Amino acid sequence: MGKRLHTESDRALWLINCVSYTAEILGLTIPDTARLLDEYGLITPVLNGYRAFHTQGYEYMAEMLTDELRKVQGAATQ
DSSP: OOOOOOOHHHHHHHHHHHHHHHHHHHTOOHHHHHHHHHHTTOHHHHHHTHHHHTTSOHHHHHHHHHHHHHHHHHHHHO
16 A cells, blocks of 8 residues: 555644643633644644654644744733
8 A cells, every 4th residue: 555645724723723722721712722733833844744643642743832922912012
């Protein structure tokens, strides 16, 4: 069996799940969380790292995104 290529749909669904888990941690809605992640430039790096990141659990990704969001928000207020 050959190596399965991940489609844009696979990547989109994975990202939605990552954002959903992150929203739960932050206590925000999914749209508000997606907006924050996009505003602080975190969506593109996560999607660009899909090949490595998609093997991690959604909880791990949510914790990583939450930590990164807090770092960039803290840096923006200094």
